[in-house]
Amino acid sequence: MYFESMDIKLIYFNFPFWRAEVSRIALFHAGIKFKDVRISSEDFSNIKTNGKLKDGTIIPTKALPCLTVDGVSICQTGAIARFCGKLSGLYPNDDYLACASIDQILDTCTDITNSLSYPPNFQNENDQENFRKSLCQVDGKLTKYLKALNLLIKNYNIIIKDLSPSPHFTIGDLATWGIVKWLKSGVIDYIPTNIADSYSDLILTHNRVSELKTVQEWLSKKY
Numbered sequence: 001m002y003f004e005s006m007d008i009k010l011i012y013f014n015f016p017f018w019r020a021e022v023s024r025i026a027l028f029h030a031g032i033k034f035k036d037v038r039i040s041s042e043d044f045s046n047i048k049t050n051g052k053l054k055d056g057t058i059i060p061t062k063a064l065p066c067l068t069v070d071g072v073s074i075c076q077t078g079a080i081a082r083f084c085g086k087l088s089g090l091y092p093n094d095d096y097l098a099c100a101s102i103d104q105i106l107d108t109c110t111d112i113t114n115s116l117s118y119p120p121n122f123q124n125e126n127d128q129e130n131f132r133k134s135l136c137q138v139d140g141k142l143t144k145y146l147k148a149l150n151l152l153i154k155n156y157n158i159i160i161k162d163l164s165p166s167p168h169f170t171i172g173d174l175a176t177w178g179i180v181k182w183l184k185s186g187v188i189d190y191i192p193t194n195i196a197d198s199y200s201d202l203i204l205t206h207n208r209v210s211e212l213k214t215v216q217e218w219l220s221k222k223y
């Protein structure tokens with residue numbers, strides 16, 4: 001196989017955030033050997049200062065995740081997920097429409113993640129609370145992105161069903177599952193844990209992916 005001789009490392013923090021989990025689970029699902037590197041806060045300071053890990057591994061954007069393949073460093077969640085998805089059979093090889101349908105899901109998951117970051121000048125708790133609450137209003141950014149993701153997933157499900165053979169799941173499902181799991185987890189201050197509950201297609205995907213044997217095995221092995 002093309003990947004059997006590859007030396008693959010996936011570098012991220014030691015927690016199950018979707019940005020890394022999509023690719024970790026894709027590789028795990030396909031039984032592809034990779035080093036699941038979990039870095040400490042000291043390692044991350046090194047990255048911020050030098051753009052490298054202590055062992056010399058280059059992190060080009062100084063942000064994680066970063067994948068290295070035979071010593072070549074690849075950054076950006078979407079690029080890494082597509083690469084790992086292609087290796088693991090969880091991203092279509094030659095159906096460009098299905099690929100684009102998955103890409104827009106990954107990009108919207110990134111939009112959702114970015115939308116939750118506090119603006120740099122919002123240092124006090126009051127500002128932070130107001131900021132996050134405004135995202136959840138009817139016309140708020142998070143509401144807008146969740147509505148969009150729900151619609152994208154609905155359309156994606158139709159496109160994927162028509163593929164032959166139709167994949168059981170793809171990196172698009174894993175990303176959606178990861179985002180909904182994160183929103184439900186209670187770790188995001190001021191965001192209600194039921195914020196995704198009214199988006200039925202998101203919840204269906206979340207529940208279906210949670211029950212996949214691969215996902216259950218991964219979670220019980222790693223956390």
Ligand SMILES: N[C@@H](CCC(=O)N[C@@H](CS)C(=O)NCC(=O)O)C(=O)O
Nearest residue numbers: 019062063064065075076077078110
């Ligand atoms: N555009 C990047 C953003 C990655 C990113 O922001 N990662 C966070 C961790 S989830 C990070 O490394 N933040 C530290 C920083 O940017 O200084 C991607 O899509 O992967």
